[in-house]
Amino acid sequence: MAQDSSFEQRQDEGISVFLTSSALDLSGVVASVKSPKAGALVLFAGTTRDNFQGKSVTHLEYSSYPPRALKTMLSIAQTMKQKHALTAITMGHRLGVVPVAEESILIAVSAPHRQPAWTAGEEALEMCKEKVEIWKLEEFEGDQGGVWRANRDGPTHVPSDLASSNDISR
Known part of the structure; x- marks a missing residue:
């Protein structure tokens, strides 16, 4: 779990969330969720792809208010752990520039059985x-420039050239 000192990691029993x-x-x-009590381990790795809606993507750049984002991530992880009787869950998100073919988000879960883990x-993730x-x-x-979005695919929001002229911070 690559960490850099700029971003905090929050933990609870069997739960870890971080930004880096x-x-x-x-x-x-994967190692953070492995356990002899878990018969299933699922890893999701969200990777920057080289295209979106027919346009060639050069990279993604993520921005956040880390204290708030970590609090929300921790709440989601706690909910998932309880709801699905998970052994462990780790959620990590990268901030800053993420080149094509590199991961933006990792979510790993372990559980006694495969269905709750899946x-x-x-x-x-959702x-x-x-x-x-x-x-x-x-x-x-x-x-072609770029567009700002909430952290999901969907309708575009503010074109990046408008964001800078309207003083929208990254």
């Missing part, structure tokens, strides 16, 4: 995309 500007460490996140992993206070700037190739 460093590359995410898949094996570290379900909890999917629900945690809740994270819906609720966590993280925004992304999607930069396109050439003179």
Whole structure:
């Protein structure tokens, strides 16, 4: 779980959430949820793809208010752990520039059985995309610029050139 001193990590029993500007460490996140009590381990790795709606993507850039985002992530993880009787859950999100083919988010869950692990992993991801206070700037190739979005795919929001002229902070 790559960490950098700029961002806090919050933990509860069997729960870890973190934000970092460093590359995410898949094996570290998997190791954080492994347990002899768990018969299933599910890892979701959200990776920057090279295109969106027919446009070539050069990179994504994520921005957040870390104290608030971590609080929301912790709440989601606690809910998932209780609701699905998980052994453990770790959620980590990268901030700053994330190049194509690198991970933006990792969610790992472990549970005694596979179905709760699958379900909890999917629900945690959807809740994270819906609720966590993280925004992304999607930069396109050439003179197409970029657009700000909430941390999910969907309708575009403020074009990046308008964001800078209207003083919207990253």
